[in-house]
Amino acid sequence: MTKRFDEAMRLMRRHNGQDREDGFALLRPHAAEHLDELIEAFRAEEDDRGLRAWLLELIGDARSPEALPILVEHLDHEDESLADWAVHGLQALDTKEARTALYRHRANNAHN
Template sequence: MTKRFEQAMRLMRRRDPQAQENGFQLLLPYAAEHVDELVTAFDQERADHGLRCWLLELIGEARSPDALALLVEQLQGDDESLRDWAVRGLKMLDTKPAREHLWRARANGLIG
């Protein structure tokens, strides 16, 4: 784990909304460099729903094919907020498999 990632995650876990935002903004331009760490953090985070949403947003911003499985999993999940971030991430990924999963989700009525 890089120092930048650790610092950003520490900030995003604080109770201070400005510190949380600072952590998110610190990581945003470098999301693609931290896809594996972001996926691991997302999988391990269970207590803070808002942080999970932010992590999924960052994963989508990374535009990495390595995140396809996680994005599809969240697309098919029950949590509407995470599903919305998964849709956004799959649209940003814009690969044939991502588009196919979005098409299936629309056809099955999961998304509009």
Template sequence: MDSRFRAAMRLMRKRDPQLAEDGFGTLLPHTALYADDLIAEFEAERDDRGLRRWLLELIAESRAPQALPIFVRELSSEDESLRDWAADGLRNLDTKEAREALYRAKANGQL
């Protein structure tokens, strides 16, 4: 985890909405580079629902194959935003496994 990533995460946790947006904006163009770090942050974060949503959005943008289990799990989240970002992540992956997960979620009424 490099200093740019750590600094952006600190900003994303700020109460000042503009600073938080700045942190998100710093990471957005580099999601593929930071995919593993974003996944680790997402898995560790339990309290801040907004931050979890942002992290999953960034992970979805990364198109990281290692995020497949997270996307599948979050399809059944009680949080509609997490479900939506998980579905976007699966669409972005566009693998056979991702398409099957989306199909199952639609068949089960999760989407």
């Protein structure tokens, strides 16, 4: 892990809201560079729902085809914020595969 990523994650885990925001802001412009680390941190995080949502948002912000599987996996997540960030990430990715996943998701949910 890089120093930037470690520092951002340290801040995002603090209880102080401004520190958390600062950590997120530190990573946001570099999400693509840290995609593997973001996915690893997302999968490892079990307790902090807000942090998980931020990590999935950053994964989507990376706009990388490598993010497709984790975004698709969370389209129907019981936590609405994760499902919303998965949709947002797929829309930002805007590849044929991402659009197909969104189409299928919407079609499946239209019948429920």
